[in-house]
Structure formats: structure tokens, C-alpha cells
Amino acid sequence: MAYDLVTISRKVSLKRNRNDWKGEEITRLADNGTRVMVAIIKGRQTITRITGVNKTSVLFVSISFIVLMVISLAWLVFYYIQRFRYIHAKDRLSKRLCCAAKKALSKIPTKSLKTDDREVQGDGECCAICIEPYKVSETLRSLPCGHNFHKNCIDPWLLEHRTCPMCKMDILKYYGFVVSYISTI
Structure with a gap:
């Protein structure tokens, strides 16, 4: 499973699952002046299925x-x-x-x-x-x-x-x- 590495300016490094972070949280941190570093790691490629077809x-x-x-x-x-x-x-x-x-x-x-x-x-x-x-x-x-x-x-x-x-x-x-x-x- 791919993880994102987020480094906050206080020299605290957090390792969290990529599904745990939401875009609004990262935006809020960046707006507060917190330096946010996001590393995006390519995960495995999946074919998205058409949903809603019964x-x-x-x-x-x-x-x-x-x-x-x-x-x-x-x-x-x-x-x-x-x-x-x-x-x-x-x-x-x-x-x-x-x-x-x-x-x-x-x-x-x-x-x-x-x-x-x-x-x-x-x-x-x-x-x-x-x-x-x-x-x-x-x-x-x-x-x-x-x-x-x-x-x-x-x-x-x-x-x-x-x-x-x-x-x-x-x-x-x-x-x-x-x-x-x-x-x-």
C-alpha cells in the first residue's frame, strides 16, 4: 500500500495512509502558515468500473x-x-x-x-x-x-x-x- 509522507515545518514528520488525508485538511494547514510537503507516490493502476449499473x-x-x-x-x-x-x-x-x-x-x-x-x-x-x-x-x-x-x-x-x-x-x-x-x- 502506498503512503504519503507529510512533513510539517516544526520538523515533525508524520506518516499517514493516503486515504486518511483530505484536501481540505492540507489546505487548512497551508493557510495557517504551516509548511506542508506532500510526496505523491504512484500506486498500482486500477481500472475503474462503471458504477451504478445493476x-x-x-x-x-x-x-x-x-x-x-x-x-x-x-x-x-x-x-x-x-x-x-x-x-x-x-x-x-x-x-x-x-x-x-x-x-x-x-x-x-x-x-x-x-x-x-x-x-x-x-x-x-x-x-x-x-x-x-x-x-x-x-x-x-x-x-x-x-x-x-x-x-x-x-x-x-x-x-x-x-x-x-x-x-x-x-x-x-x-x-x-x-x-x-x-x-x-
Whole structure:
């Protein structure tokens, strides 16, 4: 342990521990006219630790952060699994509906127009999709609701929408095709 040597002018030498002397005492002695000699001896070097940091607080914050990250990762994985399942269920349903629409489409009658058909006569009937008047030798598709359309116009519509564009009659229900809309999510 390092000691400080203090010599007072009365030729008295005191050896005291460096922690025992305070700066105010030395100042008071010097103010009183006492000659004060202080020898400062280099002691061992210590690394000062940051005080005021509670190890429990650091541990609590670290554990809380880790738990938060684990919960966030679990939620993210759950979200993407649900999204993946929803997209694939939607695709499967779309494929089933398209297959059912193709089957129903094959059951809907078509007819080729002749000169004496009422659609070609002068009352001006036209296809509601392309808004073109019907002409002789064109192929029409007659839906069960009674509406007529060009075959080339209505077929893509029915494959996509599965309903009459005029009255919204569902061709799948009419022809008895039941496709469950309940997904397995």
C-alpha cells in the first residue's frame, strides 16, 4: 500500500495512509502558515468500473430482448405459413371452379344462325358483350336463362365469372356442380 509522507515545518514528520488525508485538511494547514510537503507516490493502476449499473437490470433487459425476438420470429413464421396456405387454397379452388365451368360450358347448347332465325331478323338484337349484331352463320351460345351471346364472346366470360353477364345466373348451380368454397385453412 502506498503512503504519503507529510512533513510539517516544526520538523515533525508524520506518516499517514493516503486515504486518511483530505484536501481540505492540507489546505487548512497551508493557510495557517504551516509548511506542508506532500510526496505523491504512484500506486498500482486500477481500472475503474462503471458504477451504478445493476447486473440484474442488464440481465432483465437482455432476456426481455431475446424473448421479444423469439415471439416476433414465431409470429412471422406463423403469418407466412398462413399466407402460403391461403394462396394455395385459393389456387386450388380457382382450378376446381375452372374445371367445373368447363364441364358446365360443354352442357350449354350452341346454335349456328340461319337467315330465318329471329336473332338475324330486323329487330336489331346484338351480343351484349361485343355489342355487334348477330350475322348469318355465326355460332351463338344460348344460356339457360334465355340470353344469347356469340360463342367466342361468352366462353371466356363464363370460364372466368361463371355467371350470365346480363342476369348473373350462376351456370354451376344451374347444372348442379357443387364446388365447396370452404377452405382447409
